[in-house]
Every structure is written in structure tokens, then in C-alpha cells.
Amino acid sequence: MKRKDSSQLRAFWNEFRRVKFGTVGLALFAVFVLIVLFEPLLMPYPDANDRWRDMTYWLDSPRNAKPVWVNWFTSKDYAVADTIEPTSVTESQVGSLRMVMMEFEYDFHYQRPPADLQLVTTLTGNASIQMELIRPDGASLNYQRATSSSGTRDIRVSVAQNLQDKVFRLASAYADPDVIASENPETIDAMATMFAAAEPNMLRATNPLEGTYICKLTVALTSADSRVDDAMLVIAGGVAGWMGTDASKRDIWSGLIAGTKWALLIGLVTSFVSVAIGVVYGVVAGYFGGWVDSMMNRIFEVFLSMPLLPILIVMGAVFKPSIWTMIIMMCLFFWVGPVKTVRSMALQIKENTYIEAAKALGASHGRIVFKHLLPQLVPYAFATMALSVPSAIVYEASISLIGLGDATVVTWGQILQDAYASGAVLQGTWWWVVPPGLAIALMGMTFAFIGFAMDTILNPKLRTR
Amino acid sequence: MSEPILRVENLKKWFPVKRSIRQVLSGERTQVKAVDGISFDVQKGEIFGLVGESGCGKTTTGKLIMKLLDSTDGKMYMEGEDVTGISGDALAAHRRKVQMIFQDPYASMNPRFKILDVLMEPLVIHGVGETSQERETWAIKALEEVKLTPPDEFLSRHPHMLSGGQRQRAATARTLMLSPSIIVADEPVSMIDLSTRAEILHMMRQVQRELGLTYIYITHDLSTARYFTDRLAVMYLGRIVEMGVAGEVIDNTLHPYSKALIAAVCEPVSGRVNRIKEVPIKGEIPAATNIPQGCRFHPRCVYATQACWEQPEPELFDAGNGHMVACRRYEEILEKGDAAKTSEAEF
Numbered sequence: 001m002k003r004k005d006s007s008q009l010r011a012f013w014n015e016f017r018r019v020k021f022g023t024v025g026l027a028l029f030a031v032f033v034l035i036v037l038f039e040p041l042l043m044p045y046p047d048a049n050d051r052w053r054d055m056t057y058w059l060d061s062p063r064n065a066k067p068v069w070v071n072w073f074t075s076k077d078y079a080v081a082d083t084i085e086p087t088s089v090t091e092s093q094v095g096s097l098r099m100v101m102m103e104f105e106y107d108f109h110y111q112r113p114p115a116d117l118q119l120v121t122t123l124t125g126n127a128s129i130q131m132e133l134i135r136p137d138g139a140s141l142n143y144q145r146a147t148s149s150s151g152t153r154d155i156r157v158s159v160a161q162n163l164q165d166k167v168f169r170l171a172s173a174y175a176d177p178d179v180i181a182s183e184n185p186e187t188i189d190a191m192a193t194m195f196a197a198a199e200p201n202m203l204r205a206t207n208p209l210e211g212t213y214i215c216k217l218t219v220a221l222t223s224a225d226s227r228v229d230d231a232m233l234v235i236a237g238g239v240a241g242w243m244g245t246d247a248s249k250r251d252i253w254s255g256l257i258a259g260t261k262w263a264l265l266i267g268l269v270t271s272f273v274s275v276a277i278g279v280v281y282g283v284v285a286g287y288f289g290g291w292v293d294s295m296m297n298r299i300f301e302v303f304l305s306m307p308l309l310p311i312l313i314v315m316g317a318v319f320k321p322s323i324w325t326m327i328i329m330m331c332l333f334f335w336v337g338p339v340k341t342v343r344s345m346a347l348q349i350k351e352n353t354y355i356e357a358a359k360a361l362g363a364s365h366g367r368i369v370f371k372h373l374l375p376q377l378v379p380y381a382f383a384t385m386a387l388s389v390p391s392a393i394v395y396e397a398s399i400s401l402i403g404l405g406d407a408t409v410v411t412w413g414q415i416l417q418d419a420y421a422s423g424a425v426l427q428g429t430w431w432w433v434v435p436p437g438l439a440i441a442l443m444g445m446t447f448a449f450i451g452f453a454m455d456t457i458l459n460p461k462l463r464t465r
Numbered sequence: 466m467s468e469p470i471l472r473v474e475n476l477k478k479w480f481p482v483k484r485s486i487r488q489v490l491s492g493e494r495t496q497v498k499a500v501d502g503i504s505f506d507v508q509k510g511e512i513f514g515l516v517g518e519s520g521c522g523k524t525t526t527g528k529l530i531m532k533l534l535d536s537t538d539g540k541m542y543m544e545g546e547d548v549t550g551i552s553g554d555a556l557a558a559h560r561r562k563v564q565m566i567f568q569d570p571y572a573s574m575n576p577r578f579k580i581l582d583v584l585m586e587p588l589v590i591h592g593v594g595e596t597s598q599e600r601e602t603w604a605i606k607a608l609e610e611v612k613l614t615p616p617d618e619f620l621s622r623h624p625h626m627l628s629g630g631q632r633q634r635a636a637t638a639r640t641l642m643l644s645p646s647i648i649v650a651d652e653p654v655s656m657i658d659l660s661t662r663a664e665i666l667h668m669m670r671q672v673q674r675e676l677g678l679t680y681i682y683i684t685h686d687l688s689t690a691r692y693f694t695d696r697l698a699v700m701y702l703g704r705i706v707e708m709g710v711a712g713e714v715i716d717n718t719l720h721p722y723s724k725a726l727i728a729a730v731c732e733p734v735s736g737r738v739n740r741i742k743e744v745p746i747k748g749e750i751p752a753a754t755n756i757p758q759g760c761r762f763h764p765r766c767v768y769a770t771q772a773c774w775e776q777p778e779p780e781l782f783d784a785g786n787g788h789m790v791a792c793r794r795y796e797e798i799l800e801k802g803d804a805a806k807t808s809e810a811e812f
Binding site for chain 2: 144352353354356357358359360361362363364367372376
């Protein structure tokens with residue numbers, strides 16, 4: 001028996017390979033499964049799963065950055081987001097002060113400046129910091145800050161926000177007096193000016209100055225227990241990651257990868273369980289007919305007429321919203337989908353002579369239902385499953401939309417919901433809307449392809465000898 | 466005469482008809498009397514034919530014998546045992562002994578099953594055979610029996626890859642799997658090309674002789690019935706009107722209905738193709754919900770007299786040599802028939 005099963009499976013596989021779109025569907029499915037398996041390797045932000053909604057985790061990313069491959073299609077490249085570690089760290093003793101000197105080098109070879117340049121470090125105890133930014137043409141600006149506290153704190157110096165006036169002063173040395181008079185330190189684009197070629201029109205910065213920008217950081221540690229840690233230069237580029245970032249600085253690529261497993265889980269479990277229940281229910285109702293059918297129809301109608309959304313809202317109020325409660329609730333209400341069709345198909349199939357022949361042979365009801373009726377509905381069941389996979393994912397997204405989503409996980413629906421809530425389409429941040437939408441569509445297509453391929457194989461009348 | 470393998474006594478099958486509210490309130494009951502009291506014996510090893518036009522109840526009779534339908538009244542004995550109201554294990558045992566060949570070989574096998582699965586199904590259902598290899602050898606044997614050779618080639622095919630004749634052979638093979646004693650063949654060749662009919666019937670006959678089977682052959686086709694059956698019963702509107710040895714019934718017809726039936730057989734002989742015979746019968750078959758008074762054939766009988774509908778319905782009686790007929794006036798009609806002869810008209 002074992003031998004026969006494996007050969008049957010092989011025969012099925014040989015058939016399946018011949019259906020082109022089935023292979024495409026299977027390949028896509030394999031890709032999704034591989035993404036889930038190699039998730040840690042694919043995610044640049046490995047904690048995206050747990051800290052998706054933790055704003056502090058995403059501080060070092062740019063806001064609303066485009067995907068990096070946008071640079072492939074534009075003549076004026078955007079600066080790529082990056083974090084730069086110090087190239088050199090030297091420590092020296094000047095009297096009672098310990099001086100820590102660090103140097104960062106930033107190679108700027110783009111046509112559009114980054115959105116921000118931030119110096120980030122952690123200080124402990126009393127310390128004062130001094131930062132010097134040196135442009136490739138030798139012009140520089142200085143920034144000093146003394147802090148006194150016994151605790152540990154994060155220091156973040158943003159050129160775009162904290163150093164606007166210094167940039168303005170730097171530019172004033174070159175700029176046209178008329179332009180200086182018409183501009184205001186608070187309204188200039190500090191980053192554009194900072195990375196602009198030294199020329200009279202510098203404040204309205206157009207021509208970028210390419211080359212190596214050097215940032216020198218000097219920390220004077222005044223007390224014995226003072227320390228400086230984790231210093232780095234954060235370049236908030238115009239492009240970041242494979243799919244860009246959203247308005248909350250989150251890496252959308254990481255979100256998509258993290259959402260894949262939930263999409264697969266929600267889609268597969270919900271559609272499989274609900275369609276399996278629905279098909280068996282419909283077949284049993286259709287096959288037995290009579291009062292069994294009537295009773296089962298009434299139960300079916302009760303479930304059909306119960307609106308899922310209000311129930312889910314109540315569930316959300318009673319229980320903590322969780323992806324599992326959601327899946328269970330969807331299974332509990334989605335099974336009604338195939339029932340009517342399957343019942344009518346069963347009514348039709350059971351009139352076939354071979355059902356009567358099986359009865360004449362003494363076949364039990366169970367055998368007739370499972371051996372004669374159900375196999376004929378498998379293609380339909382797969383098609384329904386394929387169709388309800390995306391609908392389950394979309395339903396999850398809808399539930400997320402009304403704030404009843406599971407806040408502990410990242411789903412494509414929730415990414416879309418965030419995009420919708422912050423008006424991504426109006427802002428033109430298409431990379432926030434299109435990829436999750438495309439992912440949902442692709443997932444749906446995968447299952448539709450597999451379903452249709454199975455239909456052609458499992459329906460022998462479509463087969464040729 | 467030895468104990469008959471199957472004895473049917475006054476078997477009835479009435480189907481209830483959906484009633485309107487008015488009918489329910491007035492207590493009016495209408496029923497389709499598909500089978501309305503038939504009795505016959507089938508001897509072991511014989512081929513018993515049931516003939517009649519559509520709607521006469523012959524298929525219902527077959528299903529009653531198969532226990533696919535429960536009878537309304539009457540008794541049925543299998544090898545002397547009462548099988549009228551059996552269920553459970555007794556029913557399972559009955560189904561091993563009685564098998565059926567269906568009219569439509571295109572529909573009687575699950576299109577998703579391979580021939581091997583079709584043949585193994587009865588074995589699986591009844592838990593016969595230890596291993597699948599053992600079952601497979603039996604399936605091969607059954608295919609050889611029905612001359613579907615080489616069997617290996619057919620085992621892996623699906624029913625739709627077979628011709629009508631091959632399918633009916635496969636269907637016959639399936640009935641042989643459990644070594645039954647009775648096979649009910651419900652118009653087994655009516656949907657098969659004329660060219661293969663004789664072949665199939667010949668095969669069935671051969672199988673019957675080799676395995677000592679008993680057939681109940683249900684058909685509307687008198688020519689194959691004559692060729693194939695040993696004894697014949699002609700049914701009309703749920704009742705047997707004439708029964709006897711096949712040759713006797715067809716050559717020496719007594720009942721006016723049987724005569725009409727025989728006269729209706731087409732003869733595609735050159736020179737006669739363009740003639741349509743005047744069949745000695747009138748009108749249409751009445752609804753089985755509303756059986757005529759007296760002799761149920763009288764509205765269509767060309768010889769009917771007042772006595773036919775005023776006297777109670779005639780029972781089957783022996784007209785000599787075991788040739789049974791349900792017509793009181795058959796002798797009188799025979800004489801008339803001889804005088805008038807069946808006339809033929811130009812088409």
C-alpha cells in the first residue's frame with residue numbers, strides 16, 4: 001500500500017509539472033516558504049518582529065525614504081542611508097581632562113543630499129562634546145555642548161535641526177548678499193546648503209559638492225567615571241533599504257518579510273480549516289437530504305446571517321486581540337462560504353448511477369461521501385481555498401483597520417493600514433502602499449495558480465490520454 | 466421443480482406523490498403504483514427476462530430485488546429466506562449475493578476511479594481479500610472472464626478511456642468480483658452500439674454458463690430478450706401480464722399487450738423499411754397514479770369489451786405448459802386475431 005501511495009504521488013507530481021501556471025504557483029509558494037524559513041537572514045532589522053511599533057528602535061532610519069533602487073532610474077542620485085562608525089579613536093590626558101577624539105568619514109557621491117546628518121552617542125557622567133564638520137572644500141562648522149549629569153544619556157546632534165544657523169553662517173561666506181538678505185536661517189534647507197558647492201547661490205543650493213566629508217568629535221570627560229560609548233554618524237539618506245521607509249522611519253522591507261509568515265499562516269489555516277468544514281458540511285447536507293438537510297441548512301443560515309465584524313469587536317473587548325482568536329473566529333464564520341455550492345454539487349453528483357452502483361455494492365454512507373462525492377469536490381475546494389486565502393488576509397487587514405489587530409505582530413494588512421492612516425497615497429509615498437498590496441496580490445495569485453493547476457489534474461475528464 | 470433462487474410474491478412499490486394543501490386537508494392520497502403486485506420465481510442458473518415499455522415498472526422491480534428500494538408490500542425470498550425487510554448484516558450479505566449491471570455504462574462507474582479501483586471497490590466494501598495484490602489478481606481474473614484483454618492495460622485506465630462495450634464488460638467484471646448468485650442486468654445493452662450488442666450478450670451468456678449464474682435481464686427490447694433469456698415476463702403498468710418460456714411467449718403470444726409489443730419491433734429488412742406497422746394498440750400508457758378499473762390494459766386494448774372493465778382485474782393463470790397470462794378472453798381474442806391478421810399500411 002505504501003508503495004502504491006508513493007507512486008501515485010509521483011504520478012501526480014509528473015502531471016503537475018506539465019501544467020505551466022501550476023509550476024509558477026508552486027515556485028511562488030516555495031519562494032514564500034523560503035522567505036519564512038530564512039527570515040532572520042533577509043531582515044536588515046532583526047528585531048522588526050517584536051519592536052515594529054517601538055519608535056526608539058527606528059530612530060536611526062530616515063523618514064519616508066525611497067527604496068534604494070530608485071537611484072537606478074534617476075540621473076540625480078539620492079544619498080543612501082547609512083551609519084558610519086568612527087575611523088579612528090584616540091584618547092589623551094590633558095591635565096585632569098580625558099579627551100576622546102573620534103573621526104568619521106563620509107563619502108558623498110550623490111546628487112541629492114541626505115535628509116539629515118546626526119551624530120549619535122551615549123554619554124555617562126559629566127562631559128562636554130565638541131563637533132567639527134569639515135567639507136571637502138575645507139569649509140567647516142563647529143558645535144559645542146557641555147552636559148553635566150551623573151546618569152547615562154543618549155546624545156543626538158542633528159545638522160538639519162540643531163545647526164541651521166551655523167550652516168547659514170558657513171554659506172554666508174560665499175553666498176550672494178542679496179540672497180543672504182532674502183533668506184532666513186530658520187527656513188533654509190540646512191542639508192542642501194551643507195552639501196552644496198561653494199558658490200553665490202549656495203543658500204538656494206543646487207549643485208552638490210561631492211567628496212569626503214569629515215566629522216571630528218572631541219569629548220572632554222571631566223569626571224573619573226565619565227564615559228563615551230557607541231558613537232556613530234547617522235546619514236538619514238533619501239533612499240534606504242530595498243523598500244524604503246515609512247513615515248515612522250520603519251524599514252518596509254523588514255515589515256514585508258516579517259509579515260510573510262503571518263500572511264501564510266492566516267491565509268492557509270483559515271482557508272484550509274473553513275473550506276474543509278464547509279465542504280464536508282455541504283456534502284453531508286446534500287447527500288443525506290430530507291430532514292438532515294433542512295436542519296443543517298437552518299444552522300448554516302444562522303451562521304450566514306450573523307455579522308462577523310460586531311462579534312469580533314465584542315471579542316476584541318472581552319479578550320486581548322490576538323492573531324489566534326482572529327483565525328479561530330474567521331474559521332468559525334468563513335466555513336459558510338462553500339456550503340451552498342457544495343451542497344448543490346452533491347445533490348447533482350449523488351444522482352449519478354455510480355453512486356447507486358456503490359449503494360448496490362453495499363457501500364456505507366461514509367464511503368460514498370468520502371470516496372465518491374468528496375474527491376469530485378476537491379478541485380472546487382482548492383479553488384475556494386485559493387480564493388479565501390487572500391480574503392482571509394484582507395479580512396485581517398480590515399480588522400486591523402478598526403484597531404482590533406494583534407499589536408504584537410506585523411502583518412501586511414497592518415502596514416497598509418498605517419499607510420492609509422497617514423495618507424501615504426496623497427503624500428506620494430507609493431513604496432509604502434504598493435509593496436504590501438503587491439505582496440497580498442502575489443500571495444493570492446500563488447494559491448489561485450496552484451488551485452487551477454490542481455483542477456486540470458484532478459478532473460480526469462480534462463485529461464487526455 | 467426445485468427451490469427457486471428468487472421468489473417474489475405480490476411485490477408492490479408505491480411512491481407517494483407530493484400533495485397540495487387541499488389534498489392533504491381532504492385526506493386524498495395519490496400514489497404512483499410503479500409495481501403493483503407482481504409474483505414470479507427465478508430458478509437457479511436461468512436467465513429471466515422482464516420486458517415492457519418505459520414506465521411499466523421493470524426497473525423498479527430490479528431495484529426492489531437489489532434492495533435499493535424498500536417494497537411497499539409483498540414478500541421476497543432469496544434461496545428460501547425472507548429478504549423483504551432485512552437490514553444491517555443480512556442486507557450486506559444480500560448485497561454480496563445480488564449484483565447489478567446498469568443501463569448506462571458511461572455513468573455507472575465513477576469517472577475518477579481507474580478500472581482497478583472500480584473492480585476492487587466491492588472487495589474493499591465487503592472486506593474480501595487480504596492484500597491488494599490478492600485483490601488485484603482477482604480483478605485480472607474477472608477482466609479475463611469478460612474478455613477485456615490484456616487486463617493489465619485496462620486496469621490503469623479510467624472509464625472514459627474505454628468504449629461503451631468495453632465499459633459494459635468492465636461493469637460486468639465488477640459484478641463478478643464477489644461471486645454473486647444473481648445478477649440483475651438493467652438494460653445492459655440498450656446504450657451500446659448495435660454492432661457490439663450481440664457480442665456483449667454473448668459474453669454475458671458465456672460468463673453465466675461458466676460460473677452458473679442467474680440473470681434477471683430487464684429490457685424493452687424483445688429481440689435481445691428472445692435471444693438471451695430462458696423465461697420471460699411481460700410487464701404492463703406495474704403488473705405482469707404474460708409469463709413463460711421465452712420462445713413460447715414470443716412465438717405463441719397470448720396477451721393482446723404482448724402482441725402489440727411484438728408487433729412494434731422494427732424490421733429493417735429491405736422493402737419493408739418504409740412501412741410502418743399498424744400496431745394493435747391505441748392511446749398512451751395511462752399515468753401510474755390513476756390505474757384504470759378492471760383490466761388495467763382495457764383502455765388501450767383493441768379487443769376490450771364491457772366485461773373487461775366491469776369484472777375485477779384478471780390474475781395470472783396458467784394457459785397450459787406453464788405459459789401464464791392475465792387475460793380472461795385470450796382464447797376469444799386469439800381467434801379474432803387470426804381472422805383479422807395484423808394488417809400493414811403503407812407509410
